Amino acid sequence: MGGNKSVITLENVTKAYGSGESRTQVLKGTSLSLEDHDFVVILGASGSGKSTLLHVMSGLEKPDTGTICYDGKDITGFSDDQLTQFRKEHIGFIFQQYYLLPNMTVDKNVKMGADLAGNADYAEMIEAVGLKEKRYKYPNQLSGGEQQRVSIARALAKKPDVLFLDEPTGALDEETGRSALDYICRLYEKYGYTIVMVTHNQNIAEMAHRVVIMNSGRISDIRMNETVKTAYEIGW
Numbered sequence: 001m002g003g004n005k006s007v008i009t010l011e012n013v014t015k016a017y018g019s020g021e022s023r024t025q026v027l028k029g030t031s032l033s034l035e036d037h038d039f040v041v042i043l044g045a046s047g048s049g050k051s052t053l054l055h056v057m058s059g060l061e062k063p064d065t066g067t068i069c070y071d072g073k074d075i076t077g078f079s080d081d082q083l084t085q086f087r088k089e090h091i092g093f094i095f096q097q098y099y100l101l102p103n104m105t106v107d108k109n110v111k112m113g114a115d116l117a118g119n120a121d122y123a124e125m126i127e128a129v130g131l132k133e134k135r136y137k138y139p140n141q142l143s144g145g146e147q148q149r150v151s152i153a154r155a156l157a158k159k160p161d162v163l164f165l166d167e168p169t170g171a172l173d174e175e176t177g178r179s180a181l182d183y184i185c186r187l188y189e190k191y192g193y194t195i196v197m198v199t200h201n202q203n204i205a206e207m208a209h210r211v212v213i214m215n216s217g218r219i220s221d222i223r224m225n226e227t228v229k230t231a232y233e234i235g236w
């Protein structure tokens, strides 16, 4: 995946949960096109469908109708095994919860991410998030901010083409939240993946190149930021 071509394309994607009386139509026909090395924030109120959009875009869940293409390749018809393989090879995830394995060291947690994609040189990622000295600590010996940095290193250790983040600072205080975002941006400059970050925080949207506004399961606006701010320049 190189150049400035369109890396991800969604056409008329719909997704509902439940059935009968309890059926909720979450995505109501979403179309979107992202370029390679895009830095996109998906911004919207709680319940607007941001996480659902992230799940179907990244191959974690299948849409009901519509198509999702990566580099022109339609992943919508993939089997579960094909989707798992696709995510392993191309996609990194960072969530509000860190989902670290509690009985494994920082080193082993990050190695797990690297192993998914058969990438041997994961140590550089531990260093890149400033945790070289804490490499043999366990998650419960780390602060929340440090644990989130482990999850960043784990996601990046497989050298993903696209990094999906869902409210990555949701569980962090201001200082550690800014620090985590700063690592994500600096590593973005270095490694050149595409970022798709979900947030309800308008300040964080000022860091993106492009902001996709979600409203009740629809994209209501897409705007470009003429200038982008760093994690330390935005409001909190």
Ligand code: ADP
Residues within 6 Å of the ligand: 017, 018, 024, 026, 044, 045, 046, 047, 048, 049, 050, 051, 052, 053
């Ligand atoms: P956001 O991330 O913007 O807060 P979500 O995509 O998580 O929004 O949810 C959008 C709507 O879909 C909400 O009303 C939520 O309750 C519903 N929803 C999300 N996931 C599920 C699920 N697995 N089962 C049933 N309803 C769901």
Ligand code: MG
Residues within 6 Å of the ligand: 050, 051, 052, 166
């Ligand atoms: Mg959400």
